[in-house]
Amino acid sequence: MRIDVLTLFPRMFESxxxxxxxxxxxxxxxxxxxxxxxxxxxxxxxxxxxxxxYGGGAGMxxxxxxxxxxxxxxxxxxxYVVLLSAQGRLFDQAVAGQLALRPHLVLVAGHYEGVDERxxxxxxxxxxxxxxxxxxxxxxxxxxxxxxxTRLVPGVIDPTSLEHESHDQGVLEGPQYTRxxxxxxxxxxxxxxxxDHAAITSWxxxxxxxxxxxxxxxxxxxxxxTPAERARLPVPAPERTQVADEDLRLAYASGIGSYRIxxxxxxxxxxxxxxxxxxxxxxxxxxxxxxxxxxxxxxLRATGLTVRELARHFGVSHVTILDRLKRAK
Ligand SMILES: C[S@@+](CC[C@H](N)C(=O)[O-])C[C@H]1O[C@@H](n2cnc3c(N)ncnc32)[C@H](O)[C@@H]1O
Numbered sequence: 001m002r003i004d005v006l007t008l009f010p011r012m013f014e015s016x017x018x019x020x021x022x023x024x025x026x027x028x029x030x031x032x033x034x035x036x037x038x039x040x041x042x043x044x045x046x047x048x049x050x051x052x053x054y055g056g057g058a059g060m061x062x063x064x065x066x067x068x069x070x071x072x073x074x075x076x077x078x079x080y081v082v083l084l085s086a087q088g089r090l091f092d093q094a095v096a097g098q099l100a101l102r103p104h105l106v107l108v109a110g111h112y113e114g115v116d117e118r119x120x121x122x123x124x125x126x127x128x129x130x131x132x133x134x135x136x137x138x139x140x141x142x143x144x145x146x147x148x149x150t151r152l153v154p155g156v157i158d159p160t161s162l163e164h165e166s167h168d169q170g171v172l173e174g175p176q177y178t179r180x181x182x183x184x185x186x187x188x189x190x191x192x193x194x195x196d197h198a199a200i201t202s203w204x205x206x207x208x209x210x211x212x213x214x215x216x217x218x219x220x221x222x223x224x225x226t227p228a229e230r231a232r233l234p235v236p237a238p239e240r241t242q243v244a245d246e247d248l249r250l251a252y253a254s255g256i257g258s259y260r261i262x263x264x265x266x267x268x269x270x271x272x273x274x275x276x277x278x279x280x281x282x283x284x285x286x287x288x289x290x291x292x293x294x295x296x297x298x299x300l301r302a303t304g305l306t307v308r309e310l311a312r313h314f315g316v317s318h319v320t321i322l323d324r325l326k327r328a329k
Contacts, residue, residue, distance in 0.1 A: 001100070001153050002032040004074045005142055006067070007109040008049065010035045012139045022147060025156045033146065036074060041066040050112055059113035067115060071106060071123040079106040081125045082145070083115065084138030088127030091145060093167035095128065099145070100152035107145060109138030164204065170223030172216060174207030190304025199303045206313045209233070231256045232315030235266040243267060245279055252276055258283070259291070263315065291316040297324035 005013060013035045017023060025031040039047040049067070050060040075081055080102045089095070099105060108115070108124070120127070130141040151157050166172045177188040191203045212219055213234050220233060231251070243265045251261045258276065262269040273283060292314045300310060307325075311318045 001030065001102070001150075002034070002104045003146055003149075004079065004104075004106045005033070005035045005109065005146075006038050006070050006074060006106065007035060007137075007139055007142070008038055008111050009109075009137065009139055010037045013143065016143050017146070021156060022150050025150050025153065028155070030153055030156050031150050036070065038062070038067055038070050041070040041073070053113060057113075061113050062110060062115045062119070064116040064119045067108070068119050068123060071108065071119070075106045075123075076104070078104045080104065081106045081108065081123055083108045083110065083120060083124045083127045084130070084141040084145070085110060085114070085127040086129050086132075086134045088129040090132075091128045091130050091141075091148070093148070096145070096148040097152055099149045105149070107138075107142040109142045111137040164208070167219075170219050171208050171212040171225075172219070174204050174211055189309070191300070194303035196299075196303050199300050202300070203305075203313065205229075210312070227254055227256065231260045231264050233264065235264060245275060248272060248275055249279055249281060252281060260315075291320050292324060294324040294327035297321055298328040301325060 007013070013033075017026070017033060022031065022033070026033055038049050042049050043066070049063055051063050053059070053061050071081055080099075082099070082105060084107065128141070128145065130144050135141065152162070162168065164173060177192060181188050181193060189203070191199050194200070209223075209225065209229055209232075212223065225233075248261060248265070251264065252258065252272075256264075258272040259269045261267075262272045265272070276283060297310060297314070300313065305313065307318050307321050310321045314321070
C-alpha cells in the first residue's frame, strides 16, 4: 500500500512512524509512506498557502490553488483522497478495513480554520473525523488513520492477532491475563488455566459480549451475535416497561423460549406467556429444558468455574446451575 500525506507540518510525522508496527511495515516494503509539504506547491515568493475567509471572521483558510495542485499531482490515477475534518464521517474499524483494501491513499491534513470548500468538492473522496472534538490540525488524525489502516494491510501483522480484537464482529475484547496466576490476591479465572480450549473459547466469547453490554451497549445493535447470544443480553432499563407485543411475538417465533424472552425484556416469564396467549400465539410445550444442558454445565464446571460464574456465563440463575449439576450426577 502507498500512503501520501499532504500537510503543512511534515516533521510531525517523523518520530511516530520511526517505531513499532508502521516502521516495520515500511522497512518490509508493505507500506510506502510519503509525507509532503503543501508549501511545495505554493507559487509566490513567500510560499503562502492560506488567506482570510470571505465574509470575514476569525482565522485563515487553506487556499484552493496550492492544495488543489498538490492533491492532483500526488493522487495520480489511483489515489483515494481522504480529508481529515471535524465534520467528516466518524472513523471506525469498519472504515479502517475498507481503506486497507485500497492500494493508494492520499491523506490531507487541514489546518487553521480549514480548507476552501471548492477543493473539497473537486478533489476529496471522503471526509473523516476521528471524534467529536476539534483539534488544531489534521496531522494527529492522519497518524491515527495510518496506524489503524496499516495494521490491517495483509502481511503487516499475524492475522490471528487481529481475530477477536475489540471491534472485530462489533464487540469489545474480553479481559486478558498473563503470568503469574495470582497477583496481589487476585486470581486468573480458572477456566483459562484449564487447558480446555473449547471452554476457553466459549468463556472468552461470553466475556466479550458481557463487557460490550456493560461498556458500549450502543455497539450491540450492529454486532454479529447469534440469536441465543442476543436473547441473553442484559436489558437496558428504559426498554423494560415498553415492550411491544410484536417484539414478543417475533422473539417467540424465532424459537427462543418465554423464560429467555422474559430475561431479555425485563418481564416475568408468566407475563410473557400471558401476553403471547392474548395475541393468539400457540405456546410450545414447557417441558423442554431451558438454558444450558447438564452436560454443558458439568463440562465447564470441571474447569473450575464457580456456580456464580457459571450462572453469569450462561445468563441463567444460580438455581438453574445447581439444578443442572444435580441432573449431571
Ligand atoms: C481547527 S480545525 C478546523 C475546524 C473547523 N473550523 C470546524 O469548525 O469544523 C483545523 C483542522 O484540523 C483537522 N481536524 C480538527 N479536528 C478534527 C477531527 N476531530 N478529526 C479529523 N480532523 C480534525 C481538520 O483537518 C481541520 O481542517
